[in-house]
Amino acid sequence: MLEKNIKEMSFLDHLEELRWLLVRSSVAILIMAIVTYFFADYIFDVLIFGPTNPNFITYRFFCEASHYIGFADSICITELPFTIINTEMEGQVNIFVWTCITSGFILAFPYILWELWKFISPALYEKERKHAKLFIFIASILFFIGVLFGYYVIVPMSVNFLATFTISSVVKNNFTIDSYVSMVKTAVIASGLFFELPIIIYFLTKLGLVTPTFLRTYRRYAIVIVLIVAAIVTPPDVVSQITVAIPMLLIYEASIFISALVVKNKKKNEQSS
Structure with a gap:
């Protein structure tokens, strides 16, 4: 508790x-x-x-x-x-x-x-x-x-x-x-x-509002959104779009990892209590 x-x-x-x-x-x-x-x-x-x-x-x-x-x-x-x-x-x-x-x-x-x-x-x-x-x-x-x-x-x-x-x-x-x-x-x-997305996901997971399963399920939609954003803010060439998209996707993947870590620690605390 x-x-x-x-x-x-x-x-x-x-x-x-x-x-x-x-x-x-x-x-x-x-x-x-x-x-x-x-x-x-x-x-x-x-x-x-x-x-x-x-x-x-x-x-x-x-x-x-x-x-x-x-x-x-x-x-x-x-x-x-x-x-x-x-x-x-x-x-x-x-x-x-x-x-x-x-x-x-x-x-x-x-x-x-x-x-x-x-x-x-x-x-x-x-x-x-x-x-x-x-x-x-x-x-x-x-x-x-x-x-x-x-x-x-x-x-x-x-x-x-x-x-x-x-x-x-x-x-x-x-x-x-x-x-x-x-x-x-x-x-x-x-x-x-x-x-700040990994930090936000950490607290949302602590509150039970987000799970790693949810983030993995909607990963494909996140990828599409990131690519659309990258296409909007960059010139129409592949190099520029990849340069913007990769860091944003890495941040999303880091958020999934942190969410999974929070869930794992929460289960461990429940088992030990």
Whole structure:
């Protein structure tokens, strides 16, 4: 059985705890957002607008890889024919503020995980509560790997595809700064959260909402969804699609392994009790 708290908490007590979790997390995000303010030039010029440069590291890597596998210059990026424009009076101010907040969320993520752990830990076994540092470390590493994957893989591939796609030579690509930055933020945050899937599956399995059998049964559907996502966010070439699909499939397989491990340990605890 799960450990019981010395003092039982009512539903309202849990809501109060959740409220303070959100408050403290919001303050942490705000503090980190203020910190990023002092690095705004680097964040915008180097990071956010980096993938608009044909000399971006990802483009150079794929160009070198295409030479290595005998594709010549077929996937080399020499030009990104688009411009980024601002069409609203307060557009750049809004982008600046929300980019700082998004950066603050990414930097404060380990602390948010710590707050989340404190909230859910009363429902865990005593020996599981001792692994707080390990949980926060692994979950943070997965998130940051996902963020890097989104930034260095999904974003440049999406930029390349959207910049070069055209329905007619009459139409010129002029992207608004809002649409461009939103695409970057969405890709980075979504990728980071997707890489948290093994952690999410761990807790869902603990609650009995997910089983390894369920995940294996729907593996084929997961593969189809991953391939569709990879096809959407990448240029229409096999190399790019495989580059995006493989890490996502590995994350799904890792989730199945973790779910099976949780079920195995749960059965072992039931037999020993």
